Amino acid sequence: MQNGTDSRSARRTKQLFKTALMHLLETESFAYISVKDIVETANYNRKTFYNHYYDKFDLLDDVTKDLLEGMAIAVKDSFKHYQKTPRMSMIASEITLFDYVYLHRNIIYICKSTGLEKNITQICAQTIYNALIEAWTPLVDMPEQQLASYTKIFTNSLVGTIHWWIDEKFASPPEQIRAEFVSFYNHAL
Template identity: 55%
Template sequence: MADDMDSRSTRRTKHLFKDALLRLLETESFAYISVKDIVETADFNRTTFYNHYIDKFDLLDDVTKDLLDEFGDALQKSFQKYYPNSKILMKKTDITIFEFVYQNRHGLSICKQTELLPNFSQKCSQAVLDKLIDVWSPQVDMAEHRFKAYTKIFTYGLMGTISGWMSEDFSTSPETVTQEFIDFYNFKVENMH
């Protein structure tokens, strides 16, 4: 029972530190955020911070891992039934990935800070590719090389759309980006022979 309480307390404390970092990232570059800023925003002391993290980079790693895990979940939810050779037209209600990206745009802003996370965009693309292969494999009946090629192109299209949207500082609404992506996908499905 005590371990469960400690575990809950640890998760709660870590969540508050992660949330503090994400809130700070809304207005400040990671390079200018200090541990002092994080603990003040989280309303804790430095000792508590160092009981859970080595430094702000350790916290950043934890935030990044959470974002990638949640991104993978949103990806699976969005595209599970839209696998290669699926003749189903995409529905806007199914595609939640762009809303997820928009809601997490401040945390995802670390992607633009390439000195912090070298090769992060490549790691994200690889994670997306791996997730889609995992989700789609049981449903696909096509040659493996074609399946992998399709999944790679789909991944690059999706990640390029997200990257371009981020570089435009999300000037387009998530609804519009979602609709544009759906229109592109559905054009392919409608023109399959």
């Protein structure tokens, strides 16, 4: 597949296949997208595709993995400060998670609405929970079980907000979603 000497080239090629798939998903159901469609859109050949991916499902898994890794980073960046004290108000401008979700709304909406990733909500929830635990554990003076419970509740409120936003087909801008979430959190304090 790839070795140390061509890893940059391999990453670039894989990114072109991912971009091609996302572009195709904007207008076509995944079930009707073929490897031929993907390689033609990416301007590569089938042999190159199969050097990197087993099939189109493997490519979709890679796209989903990238999405979740980026989401984890956005969660950590957004909420790294909100457990330093038990009653710390959120500042809307620091919450970048909703911008990340909005930027990737096409693939998120497609995965959820078409059932490509049947448990995308649970996978996102677990990703958010793990990222929050990782960010907050070194910052808090709280029993582990209490932190876990608080993080589950916080995660569910985030996932619920994102899930609702997906269901409304991202009609509201991220600034509005962020302001509503921060207002709710700060009011709950």
